[in-house]
Amino acid sequence: MKYSRITGIGHHVPENIVTNEQLSTMMETSDEWITERTGIKQRRWVDPTKDTVANMAAKASRIALQRAGLKEQDVEFIVFATITPDYFFPGSGVLLQRELGLEGIGALDIRNACSGFIYALSVADQFIKTGMYKTILVVGAEIQSTAIDPTTRGRNTAVIFADGAGAAILQASDRQGILSTHLHADGRFAEELYVRDPGSSRPREERQPEQILDTTHYKVVMNGNQVFKHAVVRFMEVITEALTCNNISKESVSLLIPHQANLRISQFIQEKMNLRDDQVYNNIMHFGNTTAASIPIAMSEAWEKGKIRENDLICLAAFGSGFTWASALIRW
Numbered sequence: 013m014k015y016s017r018i019t020g021i022g023h024h025v026p027e028n029i030v031t032n033e034q035l036s037t038m039m040e041t042s043d044e045w046i047t048e049r050t051g052i053k054q055r056r057w058v059d060p061t062k063d064t065v066a067n068m069a070a071k072a073s074r075i076a077l078q079r080a081g082l083k084e085q086d087v088e089f090i091v092f093a094t095i096t097p098d099y100f101f102p103g104s105g106v107l108l109q110r111e112l113g114l115e116g117i118g119a120l121d122i123r124n125a126c127s128g129f130i131y132a133l134s135v136a137d138q139f140i141k142t143g144m145y146k147t148i149l150v151v152g153a154e155i156q157s158t159a160i161d162p163t164t165r166g167r168n169t170a171v172i173f174a175d176g177a178g179a180a181i182l183q184a185s186d187r188q189g190i191l192s193t194h195l196h197a198d199g200r201f202a203e204e205l206y207v208r209d210p211g212s213s214r215p216r217e218e219r220q221p222e223q224i225l226d227t228t229h230y231k232v233v234m235n236g237n238q239v240f241k242h243a244v245v246r247f248m249e250v251i252t253e254a255l256t257c258n259n260i261s262k263e264s265v266s267l268l269i270p271h272q273a274n275l276r277i278s279q280f281i282q283e284k285m286n287l288r289d290d291q292v293y294n295n296i297m298h299f300g301n302t303t304a305a306s307i308p309i310a311m312s313e314a315w316e317k318g319k320i321r322e323n324d325l326i327c328l329a330a331f332g333s334g335f336t337w338a339s340a341l342i343r344w
């Protein structure tokens with residue numbers, strides 16, 4: 013059986029930096045509050061006249077391809093994780109395919125929020141192991157900034173979510189790369205972190221209100237306390253699951269890259285698992301929470317900084333809306 017390996021990664025974030033101080037001019041909040049509760053100092057927000065989820069994804073993908081020593085035409089299949097597609101439909105996979113000039117190849121969208129990239133990686137891994145494809149482009153990209161409510165009413169989510177894109181090239185290999193992936197969900201908590209509209213399970217007048225901006229149902233709704241409580245438990249569980257499945261001790265993990273939900277969550281996991289600082293990678297301080305894009309952005313940045321080397325054991329873990337949670341253990 014073939015294995016799959018990540019042979020190239022890349023990321024792209026918008027130029028526009030938004031600091032906590034800038035947010036404090038839009039809503040009642042402060043650098044102190046945001047830093048203490050989330051660890052975030054600044055984030056990137058798109059210029060909606062220039063950036064789209066698909067074109068940011070294309071930029072990240074080209075970098076990943078170049079690092080893998082491949083051309084666009086070598087990609088056989090696209091798996092695209094996002095909950096903020098450019099259109100309600102079709103999905104972003106086809107738009108990325110169009111950007112890259114890869115008409116005809118399959119493109120699949122994954123809508124598992126913050127766990128999306130790991131779900132996408134897992135799907136791609138299975139396709140490669142069955143021999144269906146040899147080279148798959150796996151992407152996580154989000155534009156959250158245009159969905160948030162940048163007023164005091166929306167401050168509990170507006171200060172957290174941000175924009176960016178990350179991409180990985182997964183290729184068939186005789187040597188083990190992705191060792192295992194572990195996917196979970198618990199839909200009982202779907203409404204603890206969600207955007208209701210434009211959901212289809214609504215009367216027409218609600219789904220297409222006269223005054224769309226009068227409704228708050230297009231905004232992210234988040235019960236922060238519930239999310240936090242579940243996140244810390246599920247992160248730990250799913251990381252342990254990956255380690256146990258591969259009979260690997262936490263000391264052997266070269267780098268844990270958790271979904272950048274909140275620095276306090278990452279620090280909690282690190283402390284509970286007794287991991288050293290150099291074993292956990294965080295960049296939420298600079299980029300905020302970019303949902304499905306956060307893991308590939310962090311992975312790409314860590315690689316650029318030389319923190320991921322050949323043969324390293326990398327653990328990815330995520331938790332988010334659904335709730336969903338997932339992990340992946342990778343031999344680089």
Ligand SMILES: CC(C)(COP(=O)(O)OP(=O)(O)OC[C@H]1O[C@@H](n2cnc3c(N)ncnc32)[C@H](O)[C@@H]1OP(=O)(O)O)[C@@H](O)C(=O)NCCC(=O)NCCS
Nearest residue numbers: 040041045049126167168171236237239240273274331332
């Ligand atoms: C969102 C989160 C930072 C809020 O922190 P918290 O300590 O739980 O704060 P609470 O929601 O209890 O709110 C405390 C107070 O701060 C206020 N507050 C909320 N957002 C604020 C902001 N941006 N600035 C200032 N005050 C704010 C609340 O209105 C509340 O005021 P009140 O006590 O007068 O009602 C925290 O719950 C959290 O990190 N949750 C996890 C979220 C997450 O990781 N989401 C991503 C999942 S992928």
